[in-house]
Amino acid sequence: MSQRGVDVTKPYERLNREQIELVHRTSLDLLENPGILCYNQECVTMLEKAGAKVKATREGEHDAWWVSIPEKIIKQALDTAPSKVVLGARDPENKIVMEAEGTRVHFGTGSETNYWLEIEAETFVSKIDGREEVFPVMKKNRGNLEYLCRSAHLSEQLENLDFFLRNVNVQDSDITGENKDVNMFFAALNHTTKPIVSGISSLDQLEKVIDMAELIAGGKEELLKNPLITFITSVIKSPLQVVDETAEKLMAISRKNLPVIISTSPQGGSTAPIEEFGMMAQVNAEVLAGIAINQLSNPGAPVIYGAVPVRARMDDLHDMYGVPEFCHYNIDCAQMARYYQVPCYSTAGVADAKIPGVQAAVEKMFTYTSVPSSAPDLVHYAFGLLDKTQTFSPEQAVLENHQIGMVKALYAGSKIEPQDADRIKSMIGEVMASPYKLYARYARKMLRRGEIFPGFPFEGDSEDQDHTLLVAHEKMKELEQVEPKYLPEDVCKSIFEKIPGLLPRLNPYSK
Amino acid sequence: MGDKIIERIVENVLQGRRNKDDEGIEEDYIGEPGVAELVQEALDNGIDTNTILLEGLSKGMEQVGEKYETGEYFIPDMLTAAEAVEAGMTVMEPHLASEGGSGGKGKVIMATVEKDLHDIGKNLVSIMLKGAGFNVVDMGIDVPAARIVEAAEEENADLIGLSALLNTTMTNMEDVVKELDKKGLHDKVKVIIGGAPTSDDFAAEIGADGYGKDAFAAIRIAENLIQAGGTK
Ligand code: B12
Secondary structure (H helix, E strand, C coil): CCCCCEECCCCCCCCCHHHHHHHHHHHHHHHHCCCEEECCHHHHHHHHHCCCEEEEEEECCEEEEEEECCHHHHHHHHHHCCCCEEECCCCHHHCEEECCCCCEEEEECCCCECEEEEEEEEEEECCCCCCEEEEEEEEEEECCHHHHHHHHHHHHHCCCCCEEECCECCCCCCCCCCCHHHHHHHHHHHHCCCCEEECCCCHHHHHHHHHHHHHHHCCHHHHHHCCCEEEEECCEECCCEECHHHHHHHHHHHHCCCCEEEEECCEECCCECCCHHHHHHHHHHHHHHHHHHHHHHCCCCCEEEEECCEEECCCCCCEECCCHHHHHHHHHHHHHHHHHCCCEEEECCCCCCCCCCHHHHHHHHHHHHHHHHHCCCEEECCCCEEHHHCEECHHHHHHHHHHHHHHHHHHCCCCCCHHHHHHHHHHHHHHHHCCCCCCHHHHHHHHHCCCCCCCCCCCCCCCCCCCHHHHHHHHHHHHHCCCCCCCCHHHHHHHHHHCCCCCHHHCCCCC | CHHHHHHHHHHHHHHCCCCCCCCCCCCCCCCCCCHHHHHHHHHHCCCCHHHHHHHHHHHHHHHHHHHHHCCCCCHHHHHHHHHHHHHHHHHHHHHHHHCCCCCCCCEEEEEEECCCCCCHHHHHHHHHHHHCCCEEEECCCCECHHHHHHHHHHHCCCEEEEECCCCCCCCHHHHHHHHHHHCCCCCCCEEEEECCCCCHHHHHHHCCCEECCCHHHHHHHHHHHHHHHCCC
């Protein structure tokens, strides 16, 4: 069992059994007709061998194949897909163990933001009465390796953060297609002892990244037992298209026996139907197609149902997250994954808001409270993600650590137990008989035991200004001072010797 | 009679109906002639292409634009209207060709650059450009620079529109500009770019002729560049 996350003991069921089966049936029908449009020949051949019907076509500048996938392929894939998947971690205490019947929800970062939001406290003088006020001043900077390291280090400190999905895109001038992945993985692995989740930008680097993880885990077998790294592959381009390059990555990763998240992100209203049924039929079919490719490549390989269904904004077709439809789609997906007994990767937290503030707080709290109710195993896009995944704010991440704490507390099971009835009655009797009739003294024990949730820790003391962000900024700076838990020196040494492409400035011992 | 047909073209552009099988925004449209059928009917009745274009299709699109401005219409409404206009343009194409016209405001090659698969934004721009009366050849996604320039040459295009959503692929836009320069075509074929990581500055840096933050900007810039170029 996982130590981390929160056990949502009675998952909310939005769909009843008939609806789940209807979605399932409709997805299967779609996979047969129209089928998927696959751009990867090896994948097509593999599906054809397994019994799919294939027809070659041309889409724009590319060869493609219509693949009609029969039910038996999906059924077989779901049979061989393991129902228990482990996300390993440098610190074994941080492992995430996901089981078919499990209802533990874990929260992690997400996306690959182009920008890092830098916040500084600056003093302004009022033109009206000359009064001085401090305001947060914000500046968006391009993401880079140093920011990624800072983010991983901060993630280590946030107690409600359960896994680290590389969340800042690195745009340093010395980062190229040939060295990006090794450096991103190293930056993450060297700054947090929690499970690492990431996509891989180039297949050429897969071996190197795995070699690095093996050096840290202590060998090939050890890495399989404690898979420190989990991959995400966005193998589907909605609607129902299998992308050439990502299909290749998915097949290669599957053969390595490391956990992989099949991620698809259809946008209701543009690349998928906006209505719940249409969205669900399609997104579920897309994930099933991905799982089929994964299981055909390597039956029994650890796989995660990763649906990231979102809604389109109606004024510009950008993604929209803080809306009820988004929550409906995601709750339904968690139910589908549970029906298939495959672990689920879901989404909450990301805001449409560009900066921390009222809009961000409303949107985030809305998805944080609703989506986890259905008990998906993993919730990504949490912690500091703004502007529909374009911007990361560390202060916002610190604020959300508390929001997620609230959510975890909210879903923790009830403690109404028969053995406490007598104690409760006598407590109420005693208070009734006392002069002030107050229960305060009885709250103390729970308070000491840490069973009473603390108040909002970022409350400012101003009467006319919201200082929340400034308080969070101070907290963030404090957390940044904590000494990082770097990899041991000998491990770093052998990594830098054996893994080509690592930038020397990432080595904490060479300074 | 003619006026009635033109009015119905405008109405059906507003309803976003390409043909008789399409539904409209309001109920009870299915089975009624859509823009394609109405344009055909107008042509059969001897109404000239210019009238159909200006009084019918463009006017409908203008009204759609106004409704978007006032918040009555949304992007999906704009897109479906633009598709209806395109359906009408397709019917008119052979007539426009025989009249010796270029078919609209000019020819645009649209593509998402090499190694990039994002196309929601690019498609939006393509559809809206078509709706605004441009003749758009959309080459799809992941298109190498050389192919884009080749197509621009073959199609005798006025403009190339490039889209990139990844900071790793936006650099491929520069290859298109370079290839045009190399072939001495850049005077004739202008390049506009767009997509989240790009910017005005980036366009200037790589020698592109314009940057558009959205589909409306794309139309504006395309119109300005093509007018300035005076090719048609
Ligand atoms: C949808 C999406 C996908 C879909 C694409 C589906 C499709 N049919 O296009 C899928 C799932 C396939 C996908 C895959 C990937 N994606 Co993606 N994706 C997005 C997402 C969420 C939305 C993009 C979008 O469609 N926006 C809506 C449209 C309407 O807006 P737009 O594209 O900006 O277009 C408008 C303007 O820019 C402009 N415009 C666009 N083109 C042009 C052209 C001209 C000429 C002009 C004038 C104007 C113009 O007008 C448009 C209309 O207003 C963005 C996040 C974001 N917030 O942008 C990430 C994002 C772009 N993806 C990202 C990444 C990393 C990827 C992947 C590498 C894997 C992954 N981690 O998910 C792969 C890469 C695949 C590849 N090789 O291209 C990152 C990019 C970071 C970076 N490196 O720069 C982003 C920013 C998400 C993130 N924060 O992590 N993605």
